[in-house]
Amino acid sequence: MTVLYPTSPAEVQEAIRAHSRVRARGGGSKPALSTPTEDQTVLEMRGLSGVKEYDPGEYVLVARAGTPLAEVERLLAQHGQYLPFDPPLVEQGATLGGTVAAGLSGPMRQRYGGVRDFILGVQFVDGTGQLVRAGGKVVKNAAGFDLPKLMVGSLGRLGLLTELAFKVFPYPKATATLRVAFPKLEAALEALYRLAGSSIELYALDLEPPATLALRLGGLPEALPARLERLTAFMGRAGDLLQGEAEARYWRDLNRLELGAGYLVKVAPSARQIPALEQALGSVPRRYMSAGNLLYLAWNDELAQLDTLLRSQNLSGLVLRGHTARPQIGIDLEQVFGQRVAAALDPQGRFSPTPPQ
Ligand SMILES: Cc1cc2nc3c(=O)[nH]c(=O)nc-3n(C[C@H](O)[C@H](O)[C@@H](O)COP(=O)(O)OP(=O)(O)OC[C@H]3O[C@@H](n4cnc5c(N)ncnc54)[C@H](O)[C@@H]3O)c2cc1C
Secondary structure (H helix, E strand, O other): OOEEOOOOHHHHHHHHHHOOOEEEEOOOOOHHHHOOOOOOEEEEHHHOOOEEEEEOOOOEEEEEOOOEHHHHHHHHHHOOEEOOOOOOOOOOOOEHHHHHHHOOOOOOHHHHOOHHHOEEEEEEEOOOOOEEEEEOOOOOOOOOOOHHHHHOOOOOOOOEEEEEEEEOEEOOOEEEEEEEEOOOHHHHHHHHHHHHOOOOOOOEEEEEOOOEEEEEEEEOOOOHHHHHHHHHHHHOOOOEEEOHHHHHHHHHHHHOOOOOOOEEEEEOOOHHHHHHHHHHHOOOOEEEEHHHOEEEEEEOOOHHHHHHHHHHOOOEEEEEEOOOOOOEEEOOOOOHHHHHHHHHHOOOOOOOOOOOO
């Protein structure tokens, strides 16, 4: 197995032209997606690192794809800003490019949206070795085909990302979290559905199985007590209040996605599928985020069993950790459109997970 360490887009172009089967690796925090097969050349993308442009006044950041999220977050925090899709695995070394390619968001995406909602522009090398730019670094950028959004969740199949532009937001001046335990799942879900449809603006709306809701509020410090009161009244029951460092640690720890042994899998259900999922999953360690629209779980059994379970619920899953040759499980979401885009950008199948016929 060959491993290359490009440090510039030109070196990525050269490497792609010289090798027929290529797999990118960012921080290696999602090994199920970045472990190569025998015949693949690995491009370690960490050498393409560093923030290129950041103008806090414009709320725009441009960085090379191999930049660790931790570095990006540190820089943004100095100006009271953040990536609102709240990417996971920051502490494990996740990079900006790997996060986009895997399409990963975290609990705070509840407030403003996921990674796809914040990407403004991309630069990547396609399967013919061409350097492609799409989108830009201005927020109003509607011209042309929206390639940047297509790269989200593309798993490195459309091109190797070399640079990304993002819209960023101000971080709330203060945050607080209310954890409300319910006697039964049905009651917790009833509250979750009501909250999701209400005008209460939560930064996170998570279900901690079996029946606890974790509700994160953010805003001005002086406004939070009244908003907490309103939230408690809306819920009709008291909860545990987390504040300050304990609150920050609670979400930071969750962001590591260390749910348990075995495979780490991301599923995107809808909130209404939770009762059936809960019945099927039993005691599997898991966490529902974003009002039940995002599920991370740890699976410590044969992956084929989870594949069957997801199929029976009409769901697809993406394996992030744990050894597998096929990280996409459950129902097949591969669309004809996606295949056509891949065929156009990578006609020789350099980035295809299986060798071209
Ligand atoms: C309110 C709400 C909140 C949500 N929150 C989240 C969230 O926080 N995080 C989240 O991940 N999802 C979330 N979802 C679900 C998400 O919007 C999509 O429904 C789901 O497909 C996940 O998309 P993804 O790109 O992140 O996932 P991925 O599983 O990475 O990929 C999505 C799709 O891209 C396809 N694909 C990948 N590579 C290629 C390729 N090369 N060519 C063609 N197709 C390709 C896959 O087959 C799949 O269909 C949410 C949904 C709702 C309604």
